[in-house]
Amino acid sequence: MIKLGVFAYMQDRAVPGAHIDTLELLDFIRDLNVDTIDLFLGRGLSSTDPG
Amino acid sequence: MAIKLGGFSQLRHPEDQTKDFEVLDFLELARELRLDAVDFHLAKGFASTDKGYLSRVKAKCVRYGLPIGYVTSGLFIGGPEEEAAAKVAQAKADVDVAAFLGAPMTHLYARGGEAAASTPGYEQGWAQIVRRCREVADYAAGKGVIVGVQNHDGGSWVAVPKTINRILKDVDRSNFVLILDTGQWTDGIMTKPRGVPKNANPNINEEYIAQTVHHARNVRAKIFNLDSGSDPYLDYGRIAGILRDAGYNGTVSLVMNPDESRLTDVELMRRSAALVRKCFNR
Numbered sequence: 001m002i003k004l005g006v007f008a009y010m011q012d013r014a015v016p017g018a019h020i021d022t023l024e025l026l027d028f029i030r031d032l033n034v035d036t037i038d039l040f041l042g043r044g045l046s047s048t049d050p051g
Numbered sequence: 052m053a054i055k056l057g058g059f060s061q062l063r064h065p066e067d068q069t070k071d072f073e074v075l076d077f078l079e080l081a082r083e084l085r086l087d088a089v090d091f092h093l094a095k096g097f098a099s100t101d102k103g104y105l106s107r108v109k110a111k112c113v114r115y116g117l118p119i120g121y122v123t124s125g126l127f128i129g130g131p132e133e134e135a136a137a138k139v140a141q142a143k144a145d146v147d148v149a150a151f152l153g154a155p156m157t158h159l160y161a162r163g164g165e166a167a168a169s170t171p172g173y174e175q176g177w178a179q180i181v182r183r184c185r186e187v188a189d190y191a192a193g194k195g196v197i198v199g200v201q202n203h204d205g206g207s208w209v210a211v212p213k214t215i216n217r218i219l220k221d222v223d224r225s226n227f228v229l230i231l232d233t234g235q236w237t238d239g240i241m242t243k244p245r246g247v248p249k250n251a252n253p254n255i256n257e258e259y260i261a262q263t264v265h266h267a268r269n270v271r272a273k274i275f276n277l278d279s280g281s282d283p284y285l286d287y288g289r290i291a292g293i294l295r296d297a298g299y300n301g302t303v304s305l306v307m308n309p310d311e312s313r314l315t316d317v318e319l320m321r322r323s324a325a326l327v328r329k330c331f332n333r
Contacts, residue, residue, distance in 0.1 A: 001085040001086065001087055001333075002116070003055075003087060004053075030300060033053040034053060035053050035055060035087060036118065050192070050195060
């Protein structure tokens with residue numbers, strides 16, 4: 001079964017050069033009824049610390 | 052919601068029911084059944100947990116487009132204090148395997164020891180389980196792994212909504228969650244001897260699921276037998292409605308409990324996939 005995914009990367013058009021935070025995007029993505037996501041480190045995923 | 056259909060790798064070999072179905076063969080079955088995800092029993096059908104073998108398993112999962120939901124060694128985290136160190140060590144080893152495979156979660160049972168609330172020492176036993184679960188969860192947090200406890204009847208400390216709520220509250224770790232099993236409840240109608248006893252609530256399974264689904268991070272869809280075309284104890288049409296109404300968006304993973312079935316485990320999983328897929332419109 002093919003899974004429908006999205007790349008969790010979205011520019012914040014209100015702030016040039018900024019990106020929507022991944023945690024905020026997850027709520028939006030959940031409503032899209034997709035099966036999986038891919039992440040862009042440093043573009044919305046604002047930190048890579050374990051917390 | 053986009054519920055994912057998964058499968059649990061604990062199956063007996065179709066040509067020799069005394070042997071386990073090897074996980075690499077299970078992945079062929081998962082691909083044939085067009086599953087969305089797989090969950091692994093590390094002590095059943097896993098030839099090894101060395102890195103070479105795990106790498107082969109992982110590569111096959113990626114090649115077949117099968118994300119791994121959780122891994123388990125079937126560990127009972129409860130029981131005598133002299134066994135605690137070994138049990139916690141095993142739970143941590145499961146976490147290491149999950150991290151290596153890229154699985155987000157491990158699974159354990161709150162079983163072992165005397166779990167009856169009326170028994171002297173119950174609170175002491177409960178406190179031991181909470182302490183062990185915290186130690187495992189804290190270790191797992193450092194590896195980016197979530198730890199799931201599964202409800203079970205037959206002597207489990209976590210067997211009804213009340214004890215599910217309590218274990219999650221008492222362990223009190225954000226990476227300690229519930230793996231909800233549809234068919235393993237104390238007082239559920241599938242608890243042995245199976246069937247609806249007199250004066251029992253025939254809706255108790257569905258009521259327990261509805262009361263706890265908001266905690267669920269994986270749902271184990273227990274299948275006992277499909278000799279009549281549907282499971283005699285669990286109504287997956289109703290269960291699908293409960294999960295849908297609750298907004299559940301995770302995996303519904305097929306788990307065979309085939310002691311009453313005339314079919315091989317593999318054939319039972321084939322038919323289960325068709326049944327559950329139909330109920331969930333997948």
